[in-house]
Amino acid sequence: MNPMPELAPMLKQLRLSGLLEALPARNRQAIEEHLSYTDFLALLIQDEIARREHKRLSQRVRRANFRSHKTQEQFDFAFNTGINRALIQELATGQFITEPASVLIAGPSGTGKSHLAQALGQIAACQGQDVRFMTQTQLLGALK
Numbered sequence: 001m002n003p004m005p006e007l008a009p010m011l012k013q014l015r016l017s018g019l020l021e022a023l024p025a026r027n028r029q030a031i032e033e034h035l036s037y038t039d040f041l042a043l044l045i046q047d048e049i050a051r052r053e054h055k056r057l058s059q060r061v062r063r064a065n066f067r068s069h070k071t072q073e074q075f076d077f078a079f080n081t082g083i084n085r086a087l088i089q090e091l092a093t094g095q096f097i098t099e100p101a102s103v104l105i106a107g108p109s110g111t112g113k114s115h116l117a118q119a120l121g122q123i124a125a126c127q128g129q130d131v132r133f134m135t136q137t138q139l140l141g142a143l144k
Helices: 004-013 018-033 037-064 085-091 113-126 136-143
Strands: none
Touching: 004 018, 018 037, 037 113
16 A cells, blocks of 8 residues: 555645655665654654755755855865964854854955855854855945
């Protein structure tokens, strides 16, 4: 018996349609590994939580309006030796958000300001924070 036809409308009504994707694979796993009902259910719920968190992260990143995907690991500290690596790593913890403390990244063109701002924004988004990236020109235009 395939429970999918009966489950689909109920899962959609409960806004758990993501379980429909995970159900066949988790059902096979439960059979192969002789999982208990509660272990099977726990795996399905973990899948749904992970799917929802991934969806929320994708929405936060999209709303942040980053120009490109930049990470702290991609930043070349050797290119600009004047940047305090320890300070950037401290900022990457996100503690400045919870304190709260302002962060201003300033410098001449081509020194990595936008890269660092977007990398810190990516980290903050992964930590569940809402982020908005904009250049100085965009910010001044919005304020005007």
